Amino acid sequence: MMGLIVLLVFYIMLVLFDEILFFMLFLMVFASLVSVLLIFNGTPWFGLIFFLIYVSGLLVLFGYMMAMSPNMINAPFALKYMPVSLLFFFPSLRQVNLDMIKINYFHDIVDIFNYSHLSLYLLITLMLFLSLVSVVNITYKAPSPLRNFL
Numbered sequence: 149m150m151g152l153i154v155l156l157v158f159y160i161m162l163v164l165f166d167e168i169l170f171f172m173l174f175l176m177v178f179a180s181l182v183s184v185l186l187i188f189n190g191t192p193w194f195g196l197i198f199f200l201i202y203v204s205g206l207l208v209l210f211g212y213m214m215a216m217s218p219n220m221i222n223a224p225f226a227l228k229y230m231p232v233s234l235l236f237f238f239p240s241l242r243q244v245n246l247d248m249i250k251i252n253y254f255h256d257i258v259d260i261f262n263y264s265h266l267s268l269y270l271l272i273t274l275m276l277f278l279s280l281v282s283v284v285n286i287t288y289k290a291p292s293p294l295r296n297f298l
Contacts, residue, residue: 172206
């Protein structure tokens with residue numbers, strides 16, 4: 149029942165979000181929630197791998213949409229926030245204590261495909277299928293190929 153509710157919400161958001169950036173933001177949040185559910189459900193590696201694959205797919209979609217949008221450069225905005233963005237590249241002063249990290253080798257690869265996780269796998273499959281359909285729908289809206297770079 150919960151899977152049907154999530155699927156219904158996903159379909160409604162698919163129809164309502166005509167802007168590609170809002171739809172991509174929604175997909176990113178949805179993928180994050182599903183990966184957190186997978187991590188807390190006892191399969192942290194599967195959740196992490198799912199999240200990385202999904203983020204890479206969104207990056208490809210984002211790159212395609214950026215190639216189709218016009219080149220608009222707002223130089224004062226970029227110069228204003230460039231020093232602030234450089235602060236993110238500095239390493240954190242707080243170091244990670246490796247002794248505090250406990251690695252649990254209990255979960256085997258067979259445990260990933262457990263019957264109790266079947267509803268979550270079906271939800272992921274439906275979500276990926278709907279994203280495939282939405283990407284195909286978005287790409288058919290523009291009849292021309294990528295714009296020329298001059």
